[in-house]
Amino acid sequence: MQIVKDYGPITGESIAEKLNLTRATLRPDLAILTMAGYLEARPRVGYFYTGKTGTQLFADKIKKMKVEDYQSIPVVVNENVSVYDAIVTMFLEDVGTLFVVDDESLLVGVLSRKDLLRASIGKQELTAIPVNIIMTRMPNIAVCYKDDPLIDVAERLIEKQIDAMPVVRKTEKGYEVIGRITKTNMTKAFVSLAKDDV
């Protein structure tokens, strides 16, 4: 690494010469340093030093984790269902957040356990109120896309103090819900890093 730092870009052959080693002996080490990101290899130019520390390289690796690799299946309800039915759906599907769609299956709202709990201690009859009365509605909904870096979405969940975000596809008419990303997914991503599953 010191040689590459001082003389780079430098060919593998020249490095081997300076170290009094054969090219073959050196090859696995150069391969490891390149794979690990400390060195970069350019065809017909040679190796150069990336200047990145192990920690920076790990941060790079985290930034490459995408929403689509960690997202869950979304659970949606129509905006006209009752609060009571939404609560039942939440228990049946065992999720903490429901996405609310209109008759064209476009995203119009989000319902958290907190929203439903607030409604349930009110005085109204839960079977008589449609969810579109109590939901958080567009445009006040944070959304994300399947190609977004997972870590950016994690930061937005923290910043906005929400538990989940819909993963959407943008169409001419509005957003189609294609996934659900939650703090559970983030916790799993955190665990997968330690297990080297990334």
Next chain:
Amino acid sequence: MQIVKDYGPITGESIAEKLNLTRATLRPDLAILTMAGYLEARPRVGYFYTGKTGTQLFADKIKKMKVEDYQSIPVVVNENVSVYDAIVTMFLEDVGTLFVVDDESLLVGVLSRKDLLRASIGKQELTAIPVNIIMTRMPNIAVCYKDDPLIDVAERLIEKQIDAMPVVRKTEKGYEVIGRITKTNMTKAFVSLAKDDV
């Protein structure tokens, strides 16, 4: 690294000699490789190769993150308060999980938003039911300690499908609740890794 692999344990001086460098020139590089965990230095013995890859070293780093560095303040209610009051406390404190204690402040139960939502759609009067009727109770409560590796607790949250765990101190009489660790804390830990705040 190749020299240390081949000849280790080897002193810094001997490495410098082999590379035709001075000890002083080499020192910063050896320091970096040692800090990064690729090499280990033993006094009066010299450097040897740890055999760890960058990813293993990162996993080691994650395993050193402790619960106490990421935990939040716990919110507790007495086992005799009503379900209605518990829901109000949950909204006032803006938490997803309450810990239930007895008159000696020892942990006797846990209340999640899900538990409270289930109770609230029942037919009972919420101001008339004490939380100890609906809570998850000891010994069915997963607990953790401030010195536990954060990643182990993250795995247990996933495995047990719960959102939070009390951080406890064990006494002769039972558990004192000293903290709260949630999927929000795990999401923050995940974000801190990418920002190199660990």
